[in-house]
Amino acid sequence: MNKEYDCLIIGAGPAGLSAGIYAARYSLKTIIAGIPLQSIITHAWKVENYPGFKEISGMDLINKFVEHVKHFEVPIIEEQIVNVEKKENHFLATTSTNKKIKARTIILATGSTSRKLNIANEDDFIGKGVSYCATCDAMFFKDKIVAVVGGSDSAVMTSMLLAQKSKKVYIIYRRDKLRAKPMMVNKVMKNNKIEVIYNAEVKKLIGDDFLKGIELSNGRKLSVEGLFVEIGHVPNTIIAKSLRVKTSEHGFIIVDENMRTNVKGVYAAGDICGSKNKLRQVITAASEGAIAARSVYEDKENEVV
Amino acid sequence: MVVTITSNNYEKEIINHKGYVIIDYWASWCAPCRMASPIFEELSEEMKEIKFAKLNVDEERLIAQANKINSIPTFILFKNGIEIARFLGVMPKEVMKQKIMEAIKRNE
Numbered sequence: 001m002n003k004e005y006d007c008l009i010i011g012a013g014p015a016g017l018s019a020g021i022y023a024a025r026y027s028l029k030t031i032i033a034g035i036p037l038q039s040i041i042t043h044a045w046k047v048e049n050y051p052g053f054k055e056i057s058g059m060d061l062i063n064k065f066v067e068h069v070k071h072f073e074v075p076i077i078e079e080q081i082v083n084v085e086k087k088e089n090h091f092l093a094t095t096s097t098n099k100k101i102k103a104r105t106i107i108l109a110t111g112s113t114s115r116k117l118n119i120a121n122e123d124d125f126i127g128k129g130v131s132y133c134a135t136c137d138a139m140f141f142k143d144k145i146v147a148v149v150g151g152s153d154s155a156v157m158t159s160m161l162l163a164q165k166s167k168k169v170y171i172i173y174r175r176d177k178l179r180a181k182p183m184m185v186n187k188v189m190k191n192n193k194i195e196v197i198y199n200a201e202v203k204k205l206i207g208d209d210f211l212k213g214i215e216l217s218n219g220r221k222l223s224v225e226g227l228f229v230e231i232g233h234v235p236n237t238i239i240a241k242s243l244r245v246k247t248s249e250h251g252f253i254i255v256d257e258n259m260r261t262n263v264k265g266v267y268a269a270g271d272i273c274g275s276k277n278k279l280r281q282v283i284t285a286a287s288e289g290a291i292a293a294r295s296v297y298e299d300k301e302n303e304v305v
Numbered sequence: 306m307v308v309t310i311t312s313n314n315y316e317k318e319i320i321n322h323k324g325y326v327i328i329d330y331w332a333s334w335c336a337p338c339r340m341a342s343p344i345f346e347e348l349s350e351e352m353k354e355i356k357f358a359k360l361n362v363d364e365e366r367l368i369a370q371a372n373k374i375n376s377i378p379t380f381i382l383f384k385n386g387i388e389i390a391r392f393l394g395v396m397p398k399e400v401m402k403q404k405i406m407e408a409i410k411r412n413e
Contacts, residue, residue: 035340042336059336096397127376127393136335137376139362140369210373226375 004102005029007296008093009289010081010239011109013039014282015270017065018289019107024072026297031101032069032076033093036062040111040233040271041282044154045135045161050282058135061282077101084239091243091265105265105305107292108240108253109285112233112271117149121205125227129211134158134228141166146226147214148172149202155230156180156188162228163193170222171196202227233280235272250276259292265305267292307349310360315368318358320386325409326356330372330379332363338378341395345380348402355405382408 007023009016012034023030037059041047044058053061069076079095084106093101114132116122122130131137134148138158142165148158151173162169171178171188176198178185188194197216204215205227213223235251246254246262253273255261261268269288271280278284299305308318310328319326329345331338342359349357362369362377372381372388382390382405390408392401 037336037340057334059334127379129375131376136337139332140375210375 003029004090004104005031006103006300007031007105007107007293008033008091008101008103009107009109010034010084010093011039011111011270011272012036012066012076012078013041013062013109013111013270013285014065015111015272015285015289015292016107016109017062017069018286019109019269019293020069020074020076020289021065021072022290022293023107023296024069024074026293028293028297028300030074031103032074033079033081033095033101034076034110035078035080036066036076040113043114043133043135045138045157047282081239084243086243086263105267105296105299106243107259107289107296108245108261108266108268108272109270109289109292110236110239110272111285112235112280114229115232115234117202117229117231119202119205125205125207125211128209129207129225130205130227130229132229134161134230137226137228138162138165141226143167144225145223146170146228147202147222147224148228148230150230150232151175151178151180152230152232153180153184156184158228158230159194160184160187160191162226163191166193166226169194170224172200172202172216173198174201175199233271237272240266240268240272248276252276252278258295258298259288260295260299265299267295306357307346308356308358310358310368311365312368315365318356319383322356322383323385324356325354325382325384326358327380327382327405329357329359330362330369330374330377330381331359332361332377335377337395341378344395344398344401347398348405352402352405355409384409384412 006028007030009032020032041058083094085092145168147170200216200218206213253268255273259267269292270285380392389412
């Protein structure tokens, strides 16, 4: 506790771990708090666009990031940060087991969690048909009929994964055109197990103990045993808000081009920050982590923090 | 200690077991399962009155199907071979402990 770090990185996904690597190389006394396996990237069945890896699972990729961080001897404390207080010249963070960490600066890289549908009974069916992670749950829907909600890259990737084993896959999307990358949309169009239902939303979940079907906004009822929700993510900004860090109307932290927030000594990187439509990928998270670490270094050198 | 369940010992260790047994349904590729398993191990040392068991859903698909596993990790608590509660997803150790105790209390 007596030790004061130059930088505490909160979050151990691609942004936080990359910030850790760069901070170590700037010789900043750094500590990372967060659980790498909790990063949303572990939900990715396949990552095919991170340079250097033609194809790798999200979990394997994050494990490689962790190895890299450990190589530079940056400690990772695998706990949540539950509170951060701003003191005069430093920050004092508390972990879930009440450990205290003192640091001069903070990089917020707490990422995001899956957005829910926000309809009745949704929570009752989690793990009983409703899933936010196809990578985790797809195998349980072999030879069954399932639906995916959403039209993004993740939604399309999820439908491709499900189509390998499931009997039929519906994609339910509220717009009239999928917004995934053209190459992926083409794959969906060519897959005869996948049927896209446009201009529709899920209104009702049907079933007793386990999901049996869904009702759509256009009145259509579908018999499905699995419903995979891929409608984007909500930023995890509880700590940010407690530090009075400014967020946009969509809830993301506002940062300048060097990842500085409005609060002196607080930076942000990855899914948690930027504009609503910013590219949110492993590569951009890693890039922002690097930039944030450099800003910490520069501010320390210039005695701003 | 956590007993590994397969189709060979499922009947003996679970169905015919007198008392409480809890199974952790897991797989090697499941990130939350990897987070949950050390917690489960620790609980097995703290709650000696319950038998702790784990089942790999890849290797024992039929049992997983029979137990309607739809998501992992899932934990099912049995009393005298009959399911009395199921918990889904990773949770902190104390929360899980409490859920197990509450389920046992309800079924005494």
